[in-house]
Amino acid sequence: MPEQPTSELELSGLVDAELVRLAREGSASALRLIVRRHNQQLYRVARAIVRDDAEAEDVMQEAYLSAFRHLAKFRADASLSTWLTRIVVNKAVDRRQRANIMLPWDTLDRIEQPDVAVLPDRASEFDPERTVARSQIRDLLERAIDNLPEPFRVVFVMRMVEQLDTKETASALGLPEETVKTRLHRAKKLMRKQVQTTLASALTDTFPFQDPRCAAFTDALLARLVEGGTDQSVTAASLKR
Incomplete structure (x- = not known):
């Protein structure tokens, strides 16, 4: 053996x-x-x-x-x-x-729209703006998923996050496959409403150009102008004041 x-x-x-x-x-x-x-x-x-x-x-x-x-x-x-x-x-x-x-799972199937929570920004210890943006997007999605009614939330996580197919999800939850499809459709609809609402309020904060990125850019620009001498539209002397 x-x-x-x-x-x-x-x-x-x-x-x-x-x-x-x-x-x-x-x-x-x-x-x-x-x-x-x-x-x-x-x-x-x-x-x-x-x-x-x-x-x-x-x-x-x-x-x-x-x-x-x-x-x-x-x-x-x-x-x-x-x-x-x-x-x-x-x-x-x-x-x-x-x-x-x-609440009972069967009654929650009739819920149209849960309360939409405002998703606050999280402070990040990382400075690169792309890393921060990615973290905020994940935070937004996690909170939006949490706001789904439970039956929709569980199906959404299993189908969209874990990427199980309809049959596997139905078997694991003891539901008919049509119920899984219906709940996933409603979950997606609710998710779109939540995310769109949050994104609409956050549009004014997109494409940030703030410190330290802004400061570094400004310092580099002024340094180049100083190096260019008096033939620039702004003189080196004025920049050093």
Whole structure:
């Protein structure tokens, strides 16, 4: 019998079903790789429901613990990703219901437009304007996603952020595919309204030319004028005053 892989590197080429088999046999490396492989998607799904970073991590931990206690129930009739996502959704919904802050998913399908929050600028420690702009765009999108009603938000994250297809999303959420399509359409519509509203108020701040970029440009320009001497329209003497 060939020797079984033991390290994460050796296991990295295995499909999920093989990792589950090894995990059932007690492989800590297989468990660790399962977690690393699915963390991003599960975090985003949990975060879409509870709308809090720390809460999302708690949900993930509960879901993983539950999944690993019941690995024997995984029959591979669905993908491991779908199975784990179902557990995360259930844990997150249970947490929201215990906090008594969640409306029923079916009634929220009838919501036309949530309150649109103004998305404040975030201060950045980085000076390059392009980096700041990229960060602000991401912040705008994250806040707009957070403002979506929960059923739309979860579908939007799974379809547009995680880029799962309609069938996978429907299977993970236990919804008909047509419902997923409808919720995604409405989520996109709501997102457009929110983003357009915010961008309209921010247009006057586009293409900034401020310090230190403005100061550096001004210093360089004046230096060139001084170097050009008195044949310039502005004399070197006047620039040095």
